[in-house]
Amino acid sequence: xxxxxxxxxxxxxxxxxxxxxxxxxxxxxxxxxxxxxxxxxxxxxxxxxxxxxxxxxxxxxxxxxxxxxxxxxxxxxxxxxxxxxxxxxxxxxxxxxxxxxxxxxxxxxxxxxxxxxxxxxxxxxxxxxxxxxxxxxxxxxxxxxxxxxxxxxxxxxxxxxxxxxxxxxxxxxxxxxxxxxxxxxxxxxxxxxxxxxxxxxxxxxxxxxxxxxxxxxxxxxxxxxxxxxxxxxxxxxxxxxxxxxxxxxxxxxxxxxxxxxxxxxxxxxxxxxxxxxxxxxxxxxxxxxxx
Amino acid sequence: xxxxxxxxxxxxxxxxxxxxxxxxxxxxxxxxxxxxxxxxxxxxxxxxxxxxxxxxxxxxxxxxxxx
Numbered sequence: 001x002x003x004x005x006x007x008x009x010x011x012x013x014x015x016x017x018x019x020x021x022x023x024x025x026x027x028x029x030x031x032x033x034x035x036x037x038x039x040x041x042x043x044x045x046x047x048x049x050x051x052x053x054x055x056x057x058x059x060x061x062x063x064x065x066x067x068x069x070x071x072x073x074x075x076x077x078x079x080x081x082x083x084x085x086x087x088x089x090x091x092x093x094x095x096x097x098x099x100x101x102x103x104x105x106x107x108x109x110x111x112x113x114x115x116x117x118x119x120x121x122x123x124x125x126x127x128x129x130x131x132x133x134x135x136x137x138x139x140x141x142x143x144x145x146x147x148x149x150x151x152x153x154x155x156x157x158x159x160x161x162x163x164x165x166x167x168x169x170x171x172x173x174x175x176x177x178x179x180x181x182x183x184x185x186x187x188x189x190x191x192x193x194x195x196x197x198x199x200x201x202x203x204x205x206x207x208x209x210x211x212x213x214x215x216x217x218x219x220x221x222x223x224x225x226x227x228x229x230x231x232x233x234x235x236x237x238x239x240x241x242x243x244x245x246x247x248x249x250x251x252x253x254x255x256x257x258x259x260x261x262x263x264x265x266x267x268x269x270x271x272x273x274x275x276x277x278x279x280x281x282x283x284x285x286x287x288x289x290x291x
Numbered sequence: 292x293x294x295x296x297x298x299x300x301x302x303x304x305x306x307x308x309x310x311x312x313x314x315x316x317x318x319x320x321x322x323x324x325x326x327x328x329x330x331x332x333x334x335x336x337x338x339x340x341x342x343x344x345x346x347x348x349x350x351x352x353x354x355x356x357x358x
Contacts, residue, residue: 173319175321175324176315176319176324179311179315179324179328180311180312180315182311183307183308183311183312183315184308184312186308187304187305187308190304194301236292236293237293237297237301240298240301243305244305247305247308247309251308251309251312254312254313254316255312255315255316257316258315258316262319265319
């Protein structure tokens with residue numbers, strides 16, 4: 001049976017994480033800004049927006065060929081584009097202001113950097129989602145008065161985006177780290193092999209591609225290196241390959257959620273008694289960390 | 292052409308990774324994690340095989356054209 005989550009009634013009030021997460025999803029960095037981490041907020045904002053709009057430039061805005069306008073009476077109110085929509089306001093700006101070079105698929109243009117652009121904007125959307133998780137972790141850090149040098153829940157989740165299991169490794173859970181890395185990494189590579197390394201392509205499988213992007217940096221690298229591979233025949237197990245690679249991306253989200261939760265549980269155990277003696281956590285922000 | 296043996300191996304492999312990830316999410320203690328991974332792998336594989344078998348039986352009988 002799984003270990004019961006500690007319940008300590010003397011813990012400080014849990015901050016309003018929903019508002020922090022929503023602010024960060026709307027505009028990456030806004031959550032950190034609200035927490036007083038101004039320099040980090042600007043850096044994260046740029047880390048998301050630069051690859052996002054650079055990706056649109058390189059791909060001739062053809063990301064919009066995969067976007068879905070949502071609205072009433074023929075008017076597009078909200079543009080849904082996975083996974084870019086993790087960077088919500090920028091995605092809406094792109095949807096309303098930009099025009100695809102392919103003009104709705106009617107006049108496809110040759111764009112040599114098209115796939116690279118898709119990877120950049122898609123990775124920026126995934127990065128934005130993890131920035132929101134990091135902001136939530138920083139809100140807890142502030143509420144529970146944890147020092148900046150301590151690994152936070154958001155840090156652990158963010159590390160998982162760099163390498164599956166890395167967040168668990170950093171929190172001292174070596175076996176889980178190895179198991180997550182081996183399971184997710186091998187599933188992804190086997191899936192790629194089953195699809196002859198041609199099954200990580202947005203123009204062919206845009207919904208699978210969105211899921212595959214959540215594997216994080218290793219997946220982006222492998223996918224980008226294989227971006228020009230094409231199916232030369234119908235492969236016997238290419239459907240299994242798509243299932244495996246996309247599942248690997250979703251499993252990495254599970255790993256990130258677990259990394260976040262386990263570090264928070266560590267804090268509950270370590271901080272609980274000490275926090276009971278401290279004054280209200282909502283009155284004094286923690287000083288900004290050096291990025 | 293797919294081979295049923297290869298498909299079975301792929302199912303077993305997918306089930307194993309599924310079991311490991313799910314157990315790692317549910318458990319934090321190494322021994323419980325490893326035990327849970329084996330159990331969840333078997334449950335997943337048996338469930339898939341059972342549903343696939345039932346689907347095959349139904350398609351070969353009541354859903355068969357002309358049946």
